[in-house]
Structure formats: C-alpha cells, structure tokens
Amino acid sequence: xxxxxxxxxxxxxxxxxxxxxxxxHSTFDALETFLFVPNHTxxxxxxxxxxxxxxxxxxxxxxxxxPALMFGMWNLGYQFHRATGMEVSLFExxxxxxIQTLPIIIVSYxxxxxxxMAFAQFKGHPVNEGFLVTGLLIPMVMxxxxxxxxxxxxxxxAVVIGKEVFGGTGMNLxxxxxxxxxxxxxxxTPEMSGDKCWVPIADGVATMDGYSxxxxxxxxxxASSNGTPWSDSLLSWGTSIxxxxxxxxxxxxxxxxxxxxxxxxxxxxxxxxGSWKIMLSTIIGALFMGGVLNLAGGNAWYDMPAWYHLxxxxxMFGTVFMTTDPVSAAQTExxxxxxxxxxxxxxxLIRVYNPGYPEGIMMAILLMNVFAPLIDYRVIQxxxxxxxxxxxx
Amino acid sequence: xxxxxIEKVEVKKETEALFSxxxxxxxxxxxxxxxxxxxxxxGICSALAVTIALQGTLIMAxxxxxxxxxANVVISALRNTIPNRIRIIVQLVVVATLVxxxxxxxxxxxxxxxxALSVFVGLIITNCIxxxxxxxxxxxxxxxxxxxxxxxxxxxxAWIIIAIxxxxxxxxxxxxxxxxxxxxxxxxxxxxxxxPAAACIILGVIIWIxxxxxxxxxx
Numbered sequence: 118x119x120x121x122x123x124x125x126x127x128x129x130x131x132x133x134x135x136x137x138x139x140x141x142h143s144t145f146d147a148l149e150t151f152l153f154v155p156n157h158t159x160x161x162x163x164x165x166x167x168x169x170x171x172x173x174x175x176x177x178x179x180x181x182x183x184p185a186l187m188f189g190m191w192n193l194g195y196q197f198h199r200a201t202g203m204e205v206s207l208f209e210x211x212x213x214x215x216i217q218t219l220p221i222i223i224v225s226y227x228x229x230x231x232x233x234m235a236f237a238q239f240k241g242h243p244v245n246e247g248f249l250v251t252g253l254l255i256p257m258v259m260x261x262x263x264x265x266x267x268x269x270x271x272x273x274x275a276v277v278i279g280k281e282v283f284g285g286t287g288m289n290l291x292x293x294x295x296x297x298x299x300x301x302x303x304x305x306t307p308e309m310s311g312d313k314c315w316v317p318i319a320d321g322v323a324t325m326d327g328y329s330x331x332x333x334x335x336x337x338x339x340a341s342s343n344g345t346p347w348s349d350s351l352l353s354w355g356t357s358i359x360x361x362x363x364x365x366x367x368x369x370x371x372x373x374x375x376x377x378x379x380x381x382x383x384x385x386x387x388x389x390x391g392s393w394k395i396m397l398s399t400i401i402g403a404l405f406m407g408g409v410l411n412l413a414g415g416n417a418w419y420d421m422p423a424w425y426h427l428x429x430x431x432x433m434f435g436t437v438f439m440t441t442d443p444v445s446a447a448q449t450e451x452x453x454x455x456x457x458x459x460x461x462x463x464x465x466l467i468r469v470y471n472p473g474y475p476e477g478i479m480m481a482i483l484l485m486n487v488f489a490p491l492i493d494y495r496v497i498q499x500x501x502x503x504x505x506x507x508x509x510x
Numbered sequence: 511x512x513x514x515x516i517e518k519v520e521v522k523k524e525t526e527a528l529f530s531x532x533x534x535x536x537x538x539x540x541x542x543x544x545x546x547x548x549x550x551x552x553g554i555c556s557a558l559a560v561t562i563a564l565q566g567t568l569i570m571a572x573x574x575x576x577x578x579x580x581a582n583v584v585i586s587a588l589r590n591t592i593p594n595r596i597r598i599i600v601q602l603v604v605v606a607t608l609v610x611x612x613x614x615x616x617x618x619x620x621x622x623x624x625x626a627l628s629v630f631v632g633l634i635i636t637n638c639i640x641x642x643x644x645x646x647x648x649x650x651x652x653x654x655x656x657x658x659x660x661x662x663x664x665x666x667x668a669w670i671i672i673a674i675x676x677x678x679x680x681x682x683x684x685x686x687x688x689x690x691x692x693x694x695x696x697x698x699x700x701x702x703x704x705x706p707a708a709a710c711i712i713l714g715v716i717i718w719i720x721x722x723x724x725x726x727x728x729x
Binding site for chain 1: 698700701702703705707711714715718
C-alpha cells in the first residue's frame, strides 16, 4: 500500500493544476480514488458524511451481480456440452463459458470507459463510477453469440445517447444497459432473438437429437400460435420449470438462474442499495396481470400459470437489477410501488399480446423509466394537496 | 423567434436592390441560425415520417418548397385584402389548394413515389412551417420578400430532412438512392435506423452539433 501511495503522490503534481499533464487530471483522479479512499472534505457547514459513496454503492451492485454472472458462465458451457452430447466436469463447463463471455465484458468496459473518460476530459468533470455497473450489466443481458462489434456499438450508443447527452451519470432518463440491449434488439433482430444466438455452436458441429436452443419464451410463443397447450411447450429440450428456476436453460448470459439472481437480490436488499419495494411491486404487478389472463383463458400464453412468468425469460434479472437502478427508477416511496407494479403488469401484457417481442420486461422497464418522473411529480403533488387540506381543516 | 417582421424601408428609399443584404439574409438565416427544424423545432412530424430513403425525402422536400413559396407569395399579395378575423381560414384554403395540386401531380407522374409517401404529402397542409411562415412573414411583407423567405425556410427544412434520410438510408439499408453502396458482404443493415425513432435521435444529434457550434441556448 505504501508503495502505491508513494507512486501516486510522486505523479500527483504533474497532473494537478499547473502541472505538465494537468489536462488529464480527471483521469488521474479516477485512478487515484479507485486505489484509495477519497480524501475530499466538505468546505463549509456541518455535514455528516457517510462512508458510502458512489464508488462503494456501485461495488456492492457488482458483488450482487457476481453469482448470476458466474452461474451464467457455467450454464453457457453446460448448454454447449449438453447440446453436443459431451460429458465434462463443472470446471470445464465454467471455463468454456468464461472464454465466451470475457471478450464481451472487455469490449463493453473498454468502449464504455473510453467514452466516459473522453467526455469527462472534454468537459473537465471528474470521471464517474456510473459505468462500473453498466459495463457489467451490458454483457450480462446479451446473448452469448452476439458479435463483439455489436457490443461495442451498442455500448457506445447507450453511453452517448442514453447517458452523456442528458448530462452523464445520475442524469440519464433511461437505464443505459437496457438502452444498449434495445438498440441491438431493434437494430439487429436476427442476431438478438430466435433459437440460434443463445448458445454459440459453430457451423457443422453436430448437435444432439431433440436439441432446439429455443428459450421458454420462444416455446410458449410458438405454442400459443399453434394452439397447443402451454404444458407441452415446457416439455421440450431443457425448459422445464425446475430447470428455469435453477437456470439450466438457454437465455441471455446471466438472466437464466432465478436462484443466483435472488442471491444477488438478498445482497442488494440487505445493504439497502436496491429497493425491495420496487422488486416486490414488480412481482405483484406480473402476478396480477397473469392472474387476470388466467381467468380469461384462450391460448398457451393465457393459460400458463401466472407465477411461471416470474421464472421464465429475463423477468427476475430485470426485476432485481434493472428496475432498481436508482437513477432511472421512481424516487418517491409511493411512486416506487406504482412504478414497479406497472413494470410487472406491462411485462406480462407485452409477452402475451405481442408475439413479435417475446422479452417484455426490457420494454416495460424502458417505458416506465420514461414515466418515472411523472409518477414522482404526481405523488409529490398529491402529498402537498393532502397536507394543505390538513392545514385548512 | 419566428414572429419577426422585416420593417419596410420603402418610405425612405424608392427601390431596394433585388438581392440586397437584408434579402440575402432572408434566405441564409433559415439555413442555420433560424432554421425551422433545429431552432424553431417545427415540421418534426414529417421529418420523422418520410426520411427512410433519400428519393422520397427529396420529393417531399420539393413538394414542401413549392407549397411554402407559392403560399407565401399568394398570401403576401392578398395580405391587405384579407380580413384579420378570417385570415387563418383564407390561408388554409390557399395552402390546401396548393397541396392538392402537388398531390395530384405526384399521383399522375410519380405514382410509385406518391404511394410510398402515402398521406404525408397531403399532410403538408398541417406542416407547421407552412402556416408559421404565412402568419409570421407573408402577412406583413411584400411578395418578393415573401418568396425569398419561403425559399430560405423550405431550403432550411430540406437540408435537414435530406441529412437525416442520408444517414437513415445509408445505415438502415446500406443504400443511397436505392443503390447498394455498403456491400452486404461486410455490412449488416441496422434495422434501428429504419424506424422513425432513429430519425428522432439523428435529428437530436444534428441539433446538438449545430447548437454546440453556434452556442445557441434555449431560454
């Protein structure tokens, strides 16, 4: 530690005001505060400073993401070896998935941090830590077979159009990770959906009989348009409900395992970083809408028990890590309930009514991101009204 | 911004040069510092709807140019005889006549393009730029000035939508004017740029660049 401190101190004057490289000071700051606790002190007034700053908050989220990511890597290897009919050890599965996933993570961080630093330099702001989580979330919601240049393009789009134009970290209207995914989903639909993109299998590699690679969402969608019952669609290759809960199903890299994601949810809730109100209300919203559709009945989508919506597709991942994004979510306590409830409701609605877009949670969250400020405004206004009435009475 | 009336100097001077400095600015201002789309943010609806390919966009640009210029001249010529209380309806009648002319001409001579542009030619009637120029300029200025003003504003509108269409057709299909310019062998067409949402974002980026350059800040 002393050694590092000495190095940092040695170079500090070069980057401080008047130094030779002072124009790079925000990059230097970012590095220094990454290595050491920031020594900024408030200049006036009696402020109580909490030990938890943006960097630590972001770090907790990264820790919460790790179980899902680790499981996702293992699952990728598991899916591949199962499809090609090979029996391999746990470690080999994990290794295979890691080799597939790491380049995506590196590209996401490289492009995103590069752009963030360039903007910070240009505007003379300090570099923000906001991208630490976004940069990991982007690869986690990608299909494993996505070309790397697409990841780079989507990251650049999300950081510049989704975040920097609004003023950078903390000012963005939309969740940047979902903006990146949405950009690819609309722009390159064939590479982002269907049954080929989830598990990378090279051309010519033989797969087992019965292997399809389709997700549960895809299967139920097919069943509903064919008029077959929903239960049949879950019997096909590796998409039973217990598989869905465990996570041994095809899907975006880290979205599959409900258990690993709930582990992350516990970390977020215990540390108070993620709002349990939003998570709970999202689940309530999905169950409510699913229940209403169950009563209506009709095709496979309507008949599927409401709680299945919670474990298939990206619902859990979105609920735990995307809806709780403190920037783009509703801020007021009552607003959080409304915000989450409508995300859940819209997710099920989009899944069932729009066969073109099987993954409803992505769109539901982005849509409610846009409405979050309005929700907050109404909540605050109604509170003011209530209190005014109390004064009058 | 859009309600300026050029004060006439005819009292002092008998004749003003056909292309005096002030008259040149009638054409050049709307190209940049007083652009109907990027500064006044008018006519957005058609800028998003018709910009998927350059060819249709170009036709749309000419159609708007014709309507704005002619309407400006006609209303400017009639301006002293139009009763103030019914001026909007008079303007609408003139604009609707011109738009119907354009629409029918396109149907007669460029049927395919007319079909591709569908209702948006007819919707030039509701393009805010047309009514905006009539209200803000033609009602208070002479026909020649109004013609120049109409020309400038429609050109300002045209270059923005052509720029948007250029980006959208190039990235969305790898084509320009229908010709494949980006080889399909290495270029994957980005479907996002084929959606009107992309036009909204490209327009935003154009506004961003122009305002960063000019330092214009919204009040």
